[in-house]
Amino acid sequence: MNERFKVLGAMLALREFTAADLADFSGVNLNTVRVVLGREKEFWEDLGRDASGQRGGQFLRYRVKPEKFGVLEEAIDGLQRDARAIASGRHKRSSDESGSNATVDVPVSLLAAEDALARRFTETTTLGDRIHLLNLAEIGAAKYREQASSNPACNSHLQALEVLREVCLIEIAQESEPGIGPVAFAVLKEKVLKAADALMNENAPQQAAFLLRHVVSGPLVESDTTLQWKLHVLAQAVSHESLYTRLVAVLALGKIVDRIQLNKTALPPYEERVLREALRVSAADKDDEIRKSASEIQQRAEFLRSTSPFGRPISAQRLLVVDDQENVGRVIVEQLQRFGYSAEFESDPTKALQRIEGSHFDLVITDYKMKGLNGLELAKRIRDRNHNIPLVLMSGYGPVTVDNDLFVASVSKADLFPVELRDVITKHVGVPQKQKQLA
Amino acid sequence: MSAVTHLPLNARKVVASRLLALTSLRRQQPQFEREDAVQTLAGIEDLYLRQTATGLRSQNSVPLDRYVLDTFRIVSQQVQVDTTTQDHAALVDSVLQTIDAQASSLSCSSCSYLAPTVCNGEYSDDQIVERSGICILPITNMFRTALSSTVGCYQNFSSIFGSATCPSVDFSTAAVQKRPHDIPVPYYVGGVTNYHDSAGPNSQVCLCLCIDEFEWETYLAMMYVLFHECVCHVFQGTVPWRGQTRQSTNANDAFAEGWMDWIAQWLLIGEADRHAAGIEFPALQRDTGRRFYLARIDSGARRPSKYAVARIIGTRAAEKLLSLLGALPESKSDHLSHFLRLSLDLNLSSVDPKGREAFAWKVDQYLPERLPSQATDAQVASSIAWDENPSAVARFADLVRNYLQTNDFAAFVHEVALLPPPESRGYTIHLTNDL
Numbered sequence A: 001m002n003e004r005f006k007v008l009g010a011m012l013a014l015r016e017f018t019a020a021d022l023a024d025f026s027g028v029n030l031n032t033v034r035v036v037l038g039r040e041k042e043f044w045e046d047l048g049r050d051a052s053g054q055r056g057g058q059f060l061r062y063r064v065k066p067e068k069f070g071v072l073e074e075a076i077d078g079l080q081r082d083a084r085a086i087a088s089g090r091h092k093r094s095s096d097e098s099g100s101n102a103t104v105d106v107p108v109s110l111l112a113a114e115d116a117l118a119r120r121f122t123e124t125t126t127l128g129d130r131i132h133l134l135n136l137a138e139i140g141a142a143k144y145r146e147q148a149s150s151n152p153a154c155n156s157h158l159q160a161l162e163v164l165r166e167v168c169l170i171e172i173a174q175e176s177e178p179g180i181g182p183v184a185f186a187v188l189k190e191k192v193l194k195a196a197d198a199l200m201n202e203n204a205p206q207q208a209a210f211l212l213r214h215v216v217s218g219p220l221v222e223s224d225t226t227l228q229w230k231l232h233v234l235a236q237a238v239s240h241e242s243l244y245t246r247l248v249a250v251l252a253l254g255k256i257v258d259r260i261q262l263n264k265t266a267l268p269p270y271e272e273r274v275l276r277e278a279l280r281v282s283a284a285d286k287d288d289e290i291r292k293s294a295s296e297i298q299q300r301a302e303f304l305r306s307t308s309p310f311g312r313p314i315s316a317q318r319l320l321v322v323d324d325q326e327n328v329g330r331v332i333v334e335q336l337q338r339f340g341y342s343a344e345f346e347s348d349p350t351k352a353l354q355r356i357e358g359s360h361f362d363l364v365i366t367d368y369k370m371k372g373l374n375g376l377e378l379a380k381r382i383r384d385r386n387h388n389i390p391l392v393l394m395s396g397y398g399p400v401t402v403d404n405d406l407f408v409a410s411v412s413k414a415d416l417f418p419v420e421l422r423d424v425i426t427k428h429v430g431v432p433q434k435q436k437q438l439a
Numbered sequence B: 001m002s003a004v005t006h007l008p009l010n011a012r013k014v015v016a017s018r019l020l021a022l023t024s025l026r027r028q029q030p031q032f033e034r035e036d037a038v039q040t041l042a043g044i045e046d047l048y049l050r051q052t053a054t055g056l057r058s059q060n061s062v063p064l065d066r067y068v069l070d071t072f073r074i075v076s077q078q079v080q081v082d083t084t085t086q087d088h089a090a091l092v093d094s095v096l097q098t099i100d101a102q103a104s105s106l107s108c109s110s111c112s113y114l115a116p117t118v119c120n121g122e123y124s125d126d127q128i129v130e131r132s133g134i135c136i137l138p139i140t141n142m143f144r145t146a147l148s149s150t151v152g153c154y155q156n157f158s159s160i161f162g163s164a165t166c167p168s169v170d171f172s173t174a175a176v177q178k179r180p181h182d183i184p185v186p187y188y189v190g191g192v193t194n195y196h197d198s199a200g201p202n203s204q205v206c207l208c209l210c211i212d213e214f215e216w217e218t219y220l221a222m223m224y225v226l227f228h229e230c231v232c233h234v235f236q237g238t239v240p241w242r243g244q245t246r247q248s249t250n251a252n253d254a255f256a257e258g259w260m261d262w263i264a265q266w267l268l269i270g271e272a273d274r275h276a277a278g279i280e281f282p283a284l285q286r287d288t289g290r291r292f293y294l295a296r297i298d299s300g301a302r303r304p305s306k307y308a309v310a311r312i313i314g315t316r317a318a319e320k321l322l323s324l325l326g327a328l329p330e331s332k333s334d335h336l337s338h339f340l341r342l343s344l345d346l347n348l349s350s351v352d353p354k355g356r357e358a359f360a361w362k363v364d365q366y367l368p369e370r371l372p373s374q375a376t377d378a379q380v381a382s383s384i385a386w387d388e389n390p391s392a393v394a395r396f397a398d399l400v401r402n403y404l405q406t407n408d409f410a411a412f413v414h415e416v417a418l419l420p421p422p423e424s425r426g427y428t429i430h431l432t433n434d435l
Helices: A002-012 A019-026 A030-040 A066-098 A109-123 A125-149 A152-176 A182-201 A206-216 A226-238 A245-263 A269-283 A288-303 A326-339 A349-358 A375-384 A420-431 A434-436 B009-027 B029-034 B039-057 B064-081 B083-105 B124-131 B135-156 B216-233 B256-274 B282-296 B308-327 B331-349 B353-366 B377-388 B390-406 B409-418
Strands: A017-019 A044-049 A060-064 A318-323 A342-346 A363-367 A391-395 A411-412 B168-176 B189-195 B200-211
Touching: A002 A019, A002 A030, A002 A066, A002 B377, A002 B390, A017 A019, A017 B039, A017 B409, A019 A030, A019 A066, A019 B064, A019 B282, A019 B308, A060 A066, A060 B039, A066 B377, A109 A125, A109 A152, A109 A206, A109 B308, A109 B353, A125 A152, A152 A206, A182 A206, A182 B377, A206 A226, A226 A245, A226 A269, A226 B200, A245 A269, A245 A288, A245 A318, A245 B135, A269 A288, A318 A326, A318 A349, A326 A342, A326 A363, A326 B377, A342 A349, A349 A363, A349 A375, A363 A375, A375 A391, A375 B124, A391 A420, A411 A420, A411 B200, B009 B029, B009 B083, B009 B135, B029 B083, B039 B064, B039 B083, B064 B083, B083 B200, B135 B168, B135 B200, B135 B216, B135 B256, B135 B331, B189 B216, B200 B216, B216 B256, B216 B282, B216 B308, B256 B282, B256 B308, B256 B331, B256 B353, B308 B353, B308 B390, B353 B409, B390 B409
Parallel strands: A318 A342, A318 A363, A363 A391, A391 A411, B168 B200
Antiparallel strands: A017 A060, A044 A060, B189 B200
């Protein structure tokens, strides 16, 4: 099959050829080429003798019949499909035999593509150069996507590459449009950590660290939103099982501390708490170097305001977010906490109703389309139980017209934050307790 | 054009004395081997290295020639009292006399155009070294060899070199504190080419040496570094000359640092094998150059260079295209010439460096790697399954055939740039500067 594949491929590339040309091009032995040619007569026609023949015997010259190009390509594709099935089966067997971490070579092109986006991208300054690097990464990765399903190592690197690409694109977009919202970043946060995990599982700690480092040292680190997002990634990474990743994460936190001090910027209370907590976790790490680094950074971080001691509630106002899409709901809760509210999450509308009955909430934000009860039905049941609690309806289809007796506002899920929802909450609940104190 | 600078006097004292001692000793190495006295030779070499390290602390008021002479006499005395050298006394005496004679012929006053003023650590030192510089003459000669070989190569193979506004080329030297690269080899030498094009094209090649670590291996590696700078960078982007300052390519550039470097090492090997004048230790300089070249692209090393993967793309692309040209009936009889013509023309041309780099990446992705003859069944199956794409190769071969007919490398590069990434299905992004 190998020889046939190679000879047919050579025929496709050369169009007109002698048997010797095919042998040179394909690297297949001349006699084998002749055998394949004899069996594949349907594809070629005889053009006569080649004047350059040697030793008195002139080579026959052939050419692919123009009407057979398509069939020839199909034949080659078929052979390649067979080869892929064999290669995948072989890989699967070797994985089964040697456990989950069978070593498979990762194509250099993928590593070079990662390098382009993770390291080189942070060193470039112009849009043209950045687009060039995105293009290079695409060129380097494109042909391995199909391989991903059967090659876990390849898949991990591709996954990391996709995350890097997304980060790069967001960084480019943020330069021209600083309002890229936290939802996009929160989704990315999950992807970054997942990709780092996958790389760790494939024995690629350097690449995992590479990914994290890129996340931290990206050119837009000074943008508040990006910085906060990166902080959250790192806060999770300090508890990662890989020592290398934890070390990179704590050192990166040190850089963030230095950056804040250098730029004389301030973190929102919630982020500050996240930073302190992450440093506290690192300072208690089992590794000496990480502990030492964390203690050092904690000292450098003493300039940060200490207005949010751990464990103390930030605000007295309690909000409840109800959404059956857990990832979206949690993002909203996270944002509310950043603003200084005490927010809680519930994915089941029926349970949400029970919680509202059992305790006090200042405001409830509910999704419109949910399994079980939809937002409208939930609101009606809340009102039926004589609760006057302000309700906000969220909809993925944009703001919808609502009954004013039921809802104080309707907001779009697509552009949730920060202005629209915050304004609604401020209007009906007031500013967070913390901000009042500071004022 | 920018003023050419050279190693400071103290650094030159170290370099000049070591160049003289090391080359003289190594010329005698066959005799030492015959007498089974290689250890003795190594011991003497070590004494020279230790004693010449004092050059960095030497006063500027001590001229270089006197420093070298004094230092060598101290070493001679040390060698003569060393009992381990007495078994081969005649050979050792002979080599010491040779080194001493060479040191005596080093004369700063005959070198300096400002004589009786000689190099004294002042600004005029650079001009004295630039005009004659007998102390670093072996290095300057290496550069001249590399440059003339490179010019010969461009003249023989490039189709546009004749029309090039040939840049003036300067050679400078600099001392650095650390190894000037991150390549996993113990060679403490690096190079950089800067462009000073304000008054016409001017390329300044600077050889960077870590003086403390300047030893025999580093000496041998210098030739490859100089070939690299000359082949890859000196003539880059001069056709057509637009009167604008050229941009240096970065260390990640797959074309300049990978593809063209393949040609640099190929040229060095060829010149060394034909014992070209100016390559004094051809076999050793060739082998060291080859080791340096391979280490640059060794991504599997314990601590690989951070630019290794980008360089691999370039060298691999060059080898793949050469292999394709060697297999196509239209070019196989003279495939190396075709390959060199395309590569050198592209390097000479003022095509945007980003375009050259993307070209190298595309070539690498479109053409499969030829497996070694002892490849396992698994490697063959994997290669056919994932690496080879006969339809893509056929498309690429059409473009190559067209190039061979027209010799229009710019059109070829443009057409390659327009090819979509091979086998991308459903997730391709096409970004342009028009965004």
